[in-house]
Amino acid sequence: MTSDVIIVGAGASGLTAAIFAARRGVTVKILEHKEKAGKKLLLTGNGKCNLSNQNIDPGLYRGAEPSFVVPVLHAYSKERTLAFFREIGVPVRERNGYLYPQNEEAAGVVQALLSECRKYKVSIDYEIGIKKILPQKEGFLFETKQGNYLSKSCILATGGCSYKETGSDGSGFLYLDALHHTAQDIAPSLVQLKAKASFLKEIAGIRADTRLHLYVEDERVASESGELQLTDYGVSGIAVFQLSRYAAVALKEEKKVTLVIDFLPKSGDADAVTDMYARLCHDHPSMLSVLLAGSIHRKLIPVILQESQVIDKCAADVTLEEVRRIVQTLKFFSLQINGTKKLNDAQVTAGGVNTTEVSAETLASKHTPGLFFCGEMLDVDGPCGGYNLQWAWSSGMCAGEHAAEYSLQ
Ligand SMILES: Cc1cc2nc3c(=O)[nH]c(=O)nc-3n(C[C@H](O)[C@H](O)[C@H](O)COP(=O)(O)OP(=O)(O)OC[C@H]3O[C@@H](n4cnc5c(N)ncnc54)[C@H](O)[C@@H]3O)c2cc1C
Structure with a gap:
C-alpha cells in the first residue's frame, strides 16, 4: 500500500491538502480514524459553516510565533480560497463580514470537498488505527491496526484537541516524538x-x-x-x-x-x-x-x-x-x-506543533524531510468569525502542493 503522499486526517485542512496535492499529479491517500470525513466541519457556524472572513488580517492570529501565518496567508489568500470554493461548486455569500456558503450548509461544503477528492482519485481509508509513523531512509512507514502503509511524503492534519467525538482527540500529537517534533502546551480558545x-x-x-x-x-x-x-x-x-x-x-x-x-x-x-x-x-x-x-x-x-x-x-x-x-x-x-470551560468544550485549541520547527513558506518540517503539517494541529489559533477555517484551507493548500512537489523530486 504505497502512495506518493499520505495525509493523516480527513478534516478541513486534510481534505484541502489532498485536493491540492492530487491536482499536481501524485497519488494521494488519506488515513482517517473516524467512520467519515469532516465531522467537525459539519458543526461549524452552527451547521452553516462560517468558512472565512472579509477581513482576514494575519495580525489577529495567535501562537508562540504570531507572524508564522503571514507567508501562507499571503500565498494562499482568502481570494484564492474563495476562487477554489467557486471552482468546486460552493459560491460564497457575506453577512456582516462573515463568509458562508451561499446555501449556508456545512454539509454541502464537506460533499463538495469529497467530490473533488473523488475527481482526483484521492483514496480515503476510514477507521484506521495508526499505531506509529516512522521516518524511513526514503519516506514514511505507517504501522496501523489494519496493516502497514508506505509513502514518500506525509502530511499531519489531525486538528486540535476539542470536541473529541468529531475525531480531533489529540492522538496526532502522539506521533510527534518519532518524527522529531515537539508541541507547545495546549489550552482552550474560543471558550x-x-x-x-x-x-x-x-x-x-x-x-x-x-x-x-x-x-x-x-x-x-x-x-x-x-x-x-x-x-x-x-x-x-x-x-x-x-x-x-x-x-x-x-x-x-x-x-x-x-x-x-x-x-x-x-x-x-x-x-x-x-x-x-x-x-x-x-x-x-x-x-x-x-x-x-x-x-x-x-x-x-x-x-x-x-x-x-x-x-x-x-x-x-x-x-x-x-x-x-x-x-x-x-x-x-x-x-x-x-x-x-473544559478544553473539549472549546471551539479551538491554542498551542500545538512548535512553529519554530516548521518552514513558514512550505509548512515542511525542518527536522524530518518529507513531513508537512497543516491546520489546527500547528500552534496557530485565530479569533471567532471564519479565521480558523481560513487557516485550515490556506495551510492545507500550502502543505498539499509542497508535499506533492517533494514526492515528485
Ligand atoms: C462547534 C465548533 C464550531 C466551529 N465553527 C467555526 C466556524 O464557524 N468558523 C471557523 O473558522 N472555525 C470554526 N471552528 C473551528 C474549525 O472547525 C477548526 O479550526 C477546523 O476544523 C480545523 O481543521 P483541521 O483540519 O485542522 O482539523 P479537523 O477539522 O478537526 O480535522 C482533523 C481530522 O483528523 C482526524 N484525526 C485526528 N487524529 C487522528 C489520528 N490519530 N488518525 C487518523 N485521523 C485522525 C479527525 O478525525 C478529523 O477528521 C469551529 C469549531 C467547533 C468545535
Whole structure:
C-alpha cells in the first residue's frame, strides 16, 4: 500500500491538502480514524459553516510565533480560497463580514470537498488505527491496526484537541516524538469563562451589550465589544470567546485574571454618565431602581446597587458621591475569572506543533524531510468569525502542493 503522499486526517485542512496535492499529479491517500470525513466541519457556524472572513488580517492570529501565518496567508489568500470554493461548486455569500456558503450548509461544503477528492482519485481509508509513523531512509512507514502503509511524503492534519467525538482527540500529537517534533502546551480558545461570585445565580440569563477588558495581573491584555451572556457559572458570548485564549494561557501560568465589564459602552465615559444620572436623580421623584431600569436590565439593578453600596431610595435623595459609585460599578464591573470551560468544550485549541520547527513558506518540517503539517494541529489559533477555517484551507493548500512537489523530486 504505497502512495506518493499520505495525509493523516480527513478534516478541513486534510481534505484541502489532498485536493491540492492530487491536482499536481501524485497519488494521494488519506488515513482517517473516524467512520467519515469532516465531522467537525459539519458543526461549524452552527451547521452553516462560517468558512472565512472579509477581513482576514494575519495580525489577529495567535501562537508562540504570531507572524508564522503571514507567508501562507499571503500565498494562499482568502481570494484564492474563495476562487477554489467557486471552482468546486460552493459560491460564497457575506453577512456582516462573515463568509458562508451561499446555501449556508456545512454539509454541502464537506460533499463538495469529497467530490473533488473523488475527481482526483484521492483514496480515503476510514477507521484506521495508526499505531506509529516512522521516518524511513526514503519516506514514511505507517504501522496501523489494519496493516502497514508506505509513502514518500506525509502530511499531519489531525486538528486540535476539542470536541473529541468529531475525531480531533489529540492522538496526532502522539506521533510527534518519532518524527522529531515537539508541541507547545495546549489550552482552550474560543471558550466560556468561569467566575465565582455569589450574585451570578441572580443575574444568570441576562444578555447585555458591553465593552469587555481582560486584565492579567494588573495589565490590560485585550478588549472586545459585543453581547455578554451572564450565566450561573460565569460569562459567555462571542466577545468572551475572543478574550478566552488570553485568560486560558494566563490561568495555566497561575496568574490573576480579571474581566472588567462596561455595561454602558455607548453612553460616553464615566464623567458623562455621572452627569447624566446626577441630572436625572435631581429631578426624579421615583425610586433609584426605577430610574436605572431605563438603561440596564432589571435583574442587574440589585447587584449594581449592592456592589456600589448604595441602598434603593427616592432618586432625588441620592448624593453625587453615590451616583459616582454606581457609575464606577456600571462602567468598571470587575469579575474574577477562575477558570474556563473544559478544553473539549472549546471551539479551538491554542498551542500545538512548535512553529519554530516548521518552514513558514512550505509548512515542511525542518527536522524530518518529507513531513508537512497543516491546520489546527500547528500552534496557530485565530479569533471567532471564519479565521480558523481560513487557516485550515490556506495551510492545507500550502502543505498539499509542497508535499506533492517533494514526492515528485
Ligand atoms: C462547534 C465548533 C464550531 C466551529 N465553527 C467555526 C466556524 O464557524 N468558523 C471557523 O473558522 N472555525 C470554526 N471552528 C473551528 C474549525 O472547525 C477548526 O479550526 C477546523 O476544523 C480545523 O481543521 P483541521 O483540519 O485542522 O482539523 P479537523 O477539522 O478537526 O480535522 C482533523 C481530522 O483528523 C482526524 N484525526 C485526528 N487524529 C487522528 C489520528 N490519530 N488518525 C487518523 N485521523 C485522525 C479527525 O478525525 C478529523 O477528521 C469551529 C469549531 C467547533 C468545535
